[in-house]
Structures are given as structure tokens and as C-alpha cells.
Amino acid sequence: MVFHFSLEEINAFANQFWDYVNDAKVFAFHGQMGAGKTTIIEALCKSKGVKDVMGSPTFSIINEYVYIENDKEQIIYHIDLYRLKDEQEIIQAGVEDCIYSNEICFVEWPEKAPHLFDENTVYVFIAVVNEAERKLKIELPSHSMKEQS
Numbered sequence: 001m002v003f004h005f006s007l008e009e010i011n012a013f014a015n016q017f018w019d020y021v022n023d024a025k026v027f028a029f030h031g032q033m034g035a036g037k038t039t040i041i042e043a044l045c046k047s048k049g050v051k052d053v054m055g056s057p058t059f060s061i062i063n064e065y066v067y068i069e070n071d072k073e074q075i076i077y078h079i080d081l082y083r084l085k086d087e088q089e090i091i092q093a094g095v096e097d098c099i100y101s102n103e104i105c106f107v108e109w110p111e112k113a114p115h116l117f118d119e120n121t122v123y124v125f126i127a128v129v130n131e132a133e134r135k136l137k138i139e140l141p142s143h144s145m146k147e148q149s
Helices: 009-020 037-048 087-092 094-097
Strands: 002-006 024-032 064-069 070-080 103-106 123-128 133-139
Touching: 002 009, 002 123, 009 037, 009 133, 024 037, 037 064, 037 103, 037 123, 070 094, 087 094, 094 103
Parallel strands: 024 103, 024 123, 070 103
Antiparallel strands: 002 133, 064 070, 123 133
């Protein structure tokens, strides 16, 4: 599925995103530097009800956010692999534990560790249309019941 939206429409897009991906947990975000990966992830977190202060995990590597769903506290992990050098560093940082935690996990720069992502991963490709608009392609797992377009 391909979405086109302006940054002013990002909150409406976030709601559509959750409707489309259903109960998926792991999301691999691809896009050039400055494409808006962190901004989009923040909108997705807000749409889930995250109230925490959010920001880029470029230096912390992993940010953890909390939201309430079905009267239960849930966690979202926001991971940025940009600064990590190799598989050993990625494992030491705890990235693998987050990805396999069964919590929502957003990963920026997943191409740094493609082996971490299994057949349940949703791949998200972000492209800059212009300063205020983005094109976002979502590739659901092949076994997903939703139709891709």
C-alpha cells in the first residue's frame, strides 16, 4: 500500500497506518537521512496514546515509550541502528531482545542488521516528495490477510 500525505496530515495518516497493519509488531523503516522516519514514528506513537516525550534514539539507540491498551500498560520500542557498527554491537545494545519482545518495535536503518527481521516484519519505505510531503510504501508480511497494493 502506498500513502501520500503532507506533514500537516501526519496524524490522520497515523490512524490509517494502524488500521492497515492490524496487529503487526515489528516495523523496519527505510528512508534517507531527513526523510522523516522519526517524525512519522512519533505520530504513530501519539496515535497509540503515548504521552511520553519522544525524540530520536540516534544516541540512546533504544527509546522506550508506554501506552495503555485494553486497560493494560504496553511498550513501544523505537530503535535507531544508524550509529551501530556491526552485529556484535547491535546485540550488545539489546536490539534483538526488543525485536523479539512481542511489543511494538520501530527500527530505523534496519539495513544495518537485515538478519534480525523475520517473516512477520512490516517494511516501511519513506520518500521525500517535497519539503512538506512524503510518500510512504508499506509492505506487509507475505502471509498477511490484507491485500497489498
